[in-house]
Amino acid sequence: MSYIPFPPVTPEIFSIEVFGMTLALRWYALAYITGLMAGWWLIRQALRTPRLWTVPPMREDQLERLLTWVIVGVILGGRLGYVFFYQPAQYLANPVMILRVWEGGMSFHGGFLGVVAAGLIFCRLEKIPALTTGDLFASVAPIGLGLGRLANFVNAELWGRPTDLPWGVAFPGDAAQFCPGVLTICARHPSQIYEALLEGLLLGAIVLWAVWRGGWLSRPGKVMGTFIAAYGIARFLVEFVRQPDAQFVSDGNPLGLAWQIHGWGLTQGQALSLPMIVVGLWFVIKARQPHSVAA
Secondary structure, eight states: OOOEEOOSOOSEEEEEEETTEEEEEEHHHHHHHHHHHHHHHHHHHHHTOGGGOSSOSSOHHHHHHHHHHHHHHHHHHHHHHHHHHTOHHHHHHSGGGGGOGGGOOOOHHHHHHHHHHHHHHHHHHHTOOHHHHHHHHHHHHHHHHHHHHHHHHHTTOSOBOBOOSTTOEEOSGGGGTTOTTOSSOOEEOOHHHHHIIIIIIIHHHHHHHHHHTSOGGGSTTHHHHHHHHHHHHHHHHHTTTBOOOGGGOBTTBTTOOSEEETTEEEOHHHHHHHHHHHHHHHHHHHOOOSOOTTO
């Protein structure tokens, strides 16, 4: 069987000993930091570009305060989303484990809801237009998504289902656990790379074009709706080749379907993505006609 060996990379960029403690910088943390900083910079550039606006929706000092809210929303939402969407029984039996974020376990859908909640509260407090703020969020979110999926690949986590395609990757660690009949090497879909290309590169190109060339900011909610729906579609499709979380897989349920009716089923990721597709399309359809975003 042809396959691609996993490259010689590790989750840690470097680590140092300080007062008997080991401090490490990981690719996953760097992906979060870079995505947030790049997003902040791009939104600031958009606010400084007069041709995009009749009246900019917020001041730069408000954007700086908003960044703090977004960081809190991403971390809290991502962690709590993983706890309640994927392993509620385990974490509720031992709530202290919820605080151990360094051990991994973040959910995009939870992080998305956390950012939405933080953004809505901030917009109400600061009296800025929520839909246009959502459009700005959506225009930069693919940066963090793409980098995060690349970091998942480096971490050798969230790999795909077994495959005999020539670009299958032999991931280290527990990747051979669900490969029937395979004792040593198990090639899997590099689903993290699929998602980086779809959710990061392709979706990023679409929303950036919509903001900087398409004039979509004149229709509040259109960019945001496009991002939400397109992410949902991309995630739904990749779930067909992505290995479900271990708690959903069993001898009677080898596909790891979390929701089944009359022989048909969905993975947990697909079930969480369907509402995003519906909500996103609703925002696109209801996007208002061009007018001042300050209205």
